[in-house]
Amino acid sequence: MDNIIRAQNLIKIFGTLTAVDKVTFSVRKGEIFAFLGPNGAGKTTTIKMLTTLLRPTSGAIELSGVDAVSHPEKARKTFGIVFQDPSLDDELTAMENMEFHAVLYSIPGNEVNSRIEKLLSFVELWDRRNELVKTFSGGMKRRLEIARGLLHNPEILFLDEPTSGLDPQTRNKIWEYVKNLNKQTRITVFFTTHYMEEAQSVAQRIAIMDHGKIIETGTAEGLMEQTKTKSLEEAFLKFTGTALRDEEASGVDRLRNHARRWTR
Amino acid sequence: MGAVYILWKRELIRYFRSRARLVGSLGQPLLFLVALGFGLGPVFQRAGQGNYFQFLGPGVICMGILFTGVFAGIQVIWDRQFGFLKETLVAPVSRFEIMLGKTLGGATVAFIQGLFVLVLAVIVGFRIESFILLPIALLAMFLIALFFTALGISIASTLEDMQGFQLIMNFVVQPTFFLSGALFPLSGVVSFLSLIAAFDPLSYGVDAVRGSLTGVSHFGLGTDLLVLIAISLIVLAIGSYLFSRVEA
Numbered sequence: 001m002d003n004i005i006r007a008q009n010l011i012k013i014f015g016t017l018t019a020v021d022k023v024t025f026s027v028r029k030g031e032i033f034a035f036l037g038p039n040g041a042g043k044t045t046t047i048k049m050l051t052t053l054l055r056p057t058s059g060a061i062e063l064s065g066v067d068a069v070s071h072p073e074k075a076r077k078t079f080g081i082v083f084q085d086p087s088l089d090d091e092l093t094a095m096e097n098m099e100f101h102a103v104l105y106s107i108p109g110n111e112v113n114s115r116i117e118k119l120l121s122f123v124e125l126w127d128r129r130n131e132l133v134k135t136f137s138g139g140m141k142r143r144l145e146i147a148r149g150l151l152h153n154p155e156i157l158f159l160d161e162p163t164s165g166l167d168p169q170t171r172n173k174i175w176e177y178v179k180n181l182n183k184q185t186r187i188t189v190f191f192t193t194h195y196m197e198e199a200q201s202v203a204q205r206i207a208i209m210d211h212g213k214i215i216e217t218g219t220a221e222g223l224m225e226q227t228k229t230k231s232l233e234e235a236f237l238k239f240t241g242t243a244l245r246d247e248e249a250s251g252v253d254r255l256r257n258h259a260r261r262w263t264r
Numbered sequence: 265m266g267a268v269y270i271l272w273k274r275e276l277i278r279y280f281r282s283r284a285r286l287v288g289s290l291g292q293p294l295l296f297l298v299a300l301g302f303g304l305g306p307v308f309q310r311a312g313q314g315n316y317f318q319f320l321g322p323g324v325i326c327m328g329i330l331f332t333g334v335f336a337g338i339q340v341i342w343d344r345q346f347g348f349l350k351e352t353l354v355a356p357v358s359r360f361e362i363m364l365g366k367t368l369g370g371a372t373v374a375f376i377q378g379l380f381v382l383v384l385a386v387i388v389g390f391r392i393e394s395f396i397l398l399p400i401a402l403l404a405m406f407l408i409a410l411f412f413t414a415l416g417i418s419i420a421s422t423l424e425d426m427q428g429f430q431l432i433m434n435f436v437v438q439p440t441f442f443l444s445g446a447l448f449p450l451s452g453v454v455s456f457l458s459l460i461a462a463f464d465p466l467s468y469g470v471d472a473v474r475g476s477l478t479g480v481s482h483f484g485l486g487t488d489l490l491v492l493i494a495i496s497l498i499v500l501a502i503g504s505y506l507f508s509r510v511e512a
């Protein structure tokens with residue numbers, strides 16, 4: 001039981017679109033694992049299935065030995081998550097958002113305050129704990145969401161583009177903290193990002209996804225070696241670029257690829 | 265049960281924090297009381313139907329509860345759109361607890377709104393004729409609040425976004441109010457209207473509040489309360505089912 005996350009043949013179909021297509025992978029306990037892929041690759045959909053927000057069309061998921069499809073409530077205790085989109089209550093204060101989370105996760109009453117103080121201090125929001133979240137900047141909201149995701153001491157932390165829209169200072173600080181936390185508590189981290197240098201410096205293993213499929217999995221070095229490139233960004237473009245994709249892409253997909261290349 | 269409590273509390277915090285909304289939502293009931301109550305009073309009296317203000321008061325109280333309750337339930341759509349719903353759905357608590365907490369919270373808010381309208385009505389001149397039956401009136405008010413909040417959540421669970429909101433206001437909430445006997449006596453209206461009113465849940469709510477506060481009842485207090493309890497349980501069950509299928 002070395003693998004704390006196992007996904008077996010995950011499929012998610014929305015109407016006629018197969019957003020996630022037979023995805024199989026596993027993440028080892030204590031590992032920092034990155035999911036990379038262009039917009040619309042299926043990263044968020046995969047995370048939503050792993051975190052019981054979406055029912056897979058088919059396939060199996062195990063989190064810390066718990067079948068997440070048949071026992072979602074039990075599986076939910078094992079992880080914390082920072083969603084790609086905001087998920088705070090703007091009309092509540094930072095403190096109230098944290099307290100809400102503490103109750104939902106049945107955190108013992110005598111520990112709640114000290115844990116909240118520790119986490120809010122770390123993300124430098126302790127002084128603003130009694131202010132309404134709607135008065136926060138995007139970066140502050142993000143930091144609050146990270147603090148909240150860690151409040152119940154999860155075994156696994158899912159981070160869906162946790163650093164998008166943040167300044168370099170905050171991004172560095174967040175990854176510094178995640179790496180430290182991983183070292184100290186052996187928390188398993190599963191994250192997505194569009195910043196290749198983040199994946200390269202933080203992740204121990206990387207999966208590259210496109211069109212709902214995992215194309216390749218390996219270390220940053222391994223992926224670069226395999227594509228004979230000098231940076232993860234180049235390797236990423238090799239894997240997700242036209243050469244590999246057009247063979248099986250439909251007309252619509254091809255159109256999307258062109259659009260994507262133009263907007264890059 | 266902690267989850268039910270914290271979801272309940274959240275609704276109350278949000279309600280009392282938005283003072284503008286709270287005060288604003290008393291405007292409409294006040295308008296109905298003053299314009300209709302005083303405006304139509306003399307006509308009503310001349311027709312031998314007694315004091316219209318006394319008749320209208322309970323109807324307007326129920327209107328306040330209806331609108332606030334449905335609105336509180338419908339907020340599930342906002343929660344989904346602004347993302348907060350995900351935070352609750354991903355927590356290790358059952359969907360039923362979430363639904364129950366939200367419903368009780370919304371119902372409490374709608375009930376408090378009803379109390380405010382009652383006080384407002386009394387200030388403008390409404391007389392509570394029987395204080396012994398006041399608890400029955402409060403019970404009926406809470407049941408109305410419960411029913412319509414659960415109804416709001418049920419509807420919201422089947423909607424993807426706010427597109428359908430206006431539709432619900434115009435085709436569910438408004439007819440429910442206008443056809444319920446809140447504004448006119450059900451005895452003596454054309455038979456199709458009284459038939460429709462008999463299928464309108466709010467009719468029983470209005471009748472129960474009116475019966476206990478002023479002693480004038482159409483269906484009888486016993487029937488009113490039985491119907492209110494039964495439909496509240498039914499819509500709670502339906503709401504739990506629909507909410508359990510919501511995906512974020």
Ligand SMILES: Nc1ncnc2c1ncn2[C@@H]1O[C@H](COP(=O)(O)OP(=O)(O)OP(=O)(O)O)[C@@H](O)[C@H]1O
Pocket residue numbers: 014017019037038039040041042043044045046084
């Ligand atoms: N609820 C939904 N209904 C229909 N289609 C959906 C739904 N959610 C996602 N999709 C589609 O599934 C595909 C994968 O989306 P997903 O959000 O998983 O991509 P992603 O890899 O997270 O992209 P990004 O980097 O932009 O966040 C997209 O084509 C998207 O339009």
Ligand SMILES: [Mg+2]
Pocket residue numbers: 043044045084160
């Ligand atoms: Mg995404």
